[in-house]
Amino acid sequence: MRYAPRVSALLQRGQVLALVGPPARRRLPGVRAITQPNHPPRSRASALRRFLTGQAAGGAVLIAAALLALLLANSPLGPGYAALLHGDVGPLTLEAWINDALMAVFFLLVGLEIKRETLHGQLASWSRRLLPGIAAAGGMAAPALLYLAINRGGATQGWAIPAATDIAFALGVIALLGERVPASLRVFLAALAIIDDLGAVVIIALFYTGALALPYLVAAGAVLVVLTLLNRAGVTRLTPYLLLGVLLWWLVLRSGVHATLAGVMLAFTIPAQDGREGSPLCRLEHRLHAPVAFVILPLFALANAAVPVLGLPAGALAAPVTLGVAAGLLLGKVAGVFGFAALAVRLRWAELPAHAGWLQLLGVALLCGIGFTMSIFITLLAFAGAPLLQAEAKLGVLTGSLLSGAAGYLLLRVAARETDH
Incomplete structure (x- = not known):
């Protein structure tokens, strides 16, 4: 017992005792080996919870930025604000720096999340991918078809606008409901939104790419090969990947492919190392969450939600583009996601979230x-x-998103009340 005061003093100072095996007995021969409690490494579930929390907080900031942009655009400051966004900052306008450069970082984060979830997370097996994958497919197809039906013979190139889901906003709304929503539904929504993001990336690459400059495209391909070789060689330092990523972004920008896709390409080359917390992929993803959620996306909202509603023609709210986008988001999304998910469950291809x-x-x-x-x-x-057309489409996005978010929130509150009873 003569070592008890020493042990007690160490514990009071908050020091952790790792007294295991012969070395410990040699240091304190009168004290039996004390085994530290087995604290399991942070699980993937806890990583997902941290991810959901960050997205929810980011969603609140994004909402505030969008409202501020609308207020500025429809105030006496509107013309000056528009001039600021379209002013040159070096080789690009301020708006272009936000949309082409900063949003490439957002797409880098999207790519990292897609890769992590596909390799080691909620989308790591076909059984896990099935229900959110089927729901995401329906949620992209139905809004696009509804938009085309409303705009037949008109501005059909906007068909993909209502096909996307904003994960930050959606999780921000669901976070307001707290424990009223089962954790399985949060995971389902996150997985669906990630698959949806992947679909949006593919759509941008295939359907919204301009004339290509072959020399820059070949050079970008060469940089991508070097990045892949770094991964294969086991290079785990992030610096070489990020430096080459900047070069890749510039080459893709010059090639005619939208520059933001460079972020996704870079993400797919970052080593994942079996999903370990300390892997380059997890480290980079962790470092990017805060700047993307609290700086980049709010700046994007400030630059692009500034719709001068008061300056639009009287019939803008009833314009085919506005109606097509709003109806696609409010009606097409719910029909596609719920309809395809219900069909998959009825056919016993998948089960409802727990x-x-x-x-x-x-x-x-x-x-x-x-x-x-x-x-x-x-x-x-x-x-x-x-x-x-941009203003009409943005008006449709804002209207459809607001109505969808409000309706979803109210319905989930009602559903939670019925579950309690």
């Missing part, structure tokens, strides 16, 4: 109609050089 009911699934499907970031981004590509 502890979730049909009404709750319908509420989550409504939240998928919040399409802010990706929808506005695709708007800029679909209607490049057409400011009126």
Whole structure:
């Protein structure tokens, strides 16, 4: 017992005792080996919880930035604000730096999340991918078809605008409900939104790429090969990847492919190392969450949600583009997500998320109609050089997203009340 005071003093100072095996007995021969409690490494579930929390907080900041942009655009400061965004800052305008450069960092984070979830997370097996994958497919197809039906013979190039889901906004709304929503539904929504983001990336690459400059495209391909070789060689320092990533972004910008896709390309070359917390992929993803959520996306909202509603023609709210986008988000999304998910469950291809009911699934499907970031981004590509169509599409995005978010929130509250009873 003569070592008890020493042990007690160490514990009071908050020091951890690792007294295991012969070395410990040699240091304190009168004290038996003390085994530290087995603290399991942070699970993937806890990593997902941290991810959801960050996205929810970012969603609140994004909402505030979008509202501020709307207020500025419809105030006496509107013309000066527009001039600021379109002013040159070096080789690009301020708006272009935000949309082409900063958003490449956002797409880098999206790519990292897609890679992590596909290799080691909620999308790591086909059984896990099935329900959110089927729901995401329906949630992209139905809004696009509804938009085309409303705009047949008109501005059909905007068909992909309502096909996207904004994960930050959607998770921000669901976070307001707290424990009223089962954790399985949060995971389902996150997985669906990640698959949806992947679909949006593919759509941008295939349908919204301009004339290609072959020399720059070949050079970008060569940089991508070098990045892949670094991965294969086991290089785990992030610096070489990020430096080559900047070069890749510049080459892709000059090639005619949208520059933001360089972020996704870079993400797929970052080593994942079996999903370990200390892997380069996890380290970079962790470092990017805060700047993306609290700086880049709010700046994107400030630059692109500034719709001068008061300056639009009287019939702008009833214009085919506005109606097509708003209806696609509010009606098409819920029909596609809920309809395809229900069909998969009825055919026994998949099961409902644990502890979730049909009404709750319908509420989550409504939240998928919040399409802010990706929808506005695709708007800029679909209607490049057409400011009126851009304004109408943005008005549709804002209207459809607001109605979808409000309806989803209210329905999930009602569903939670019914579950309690």
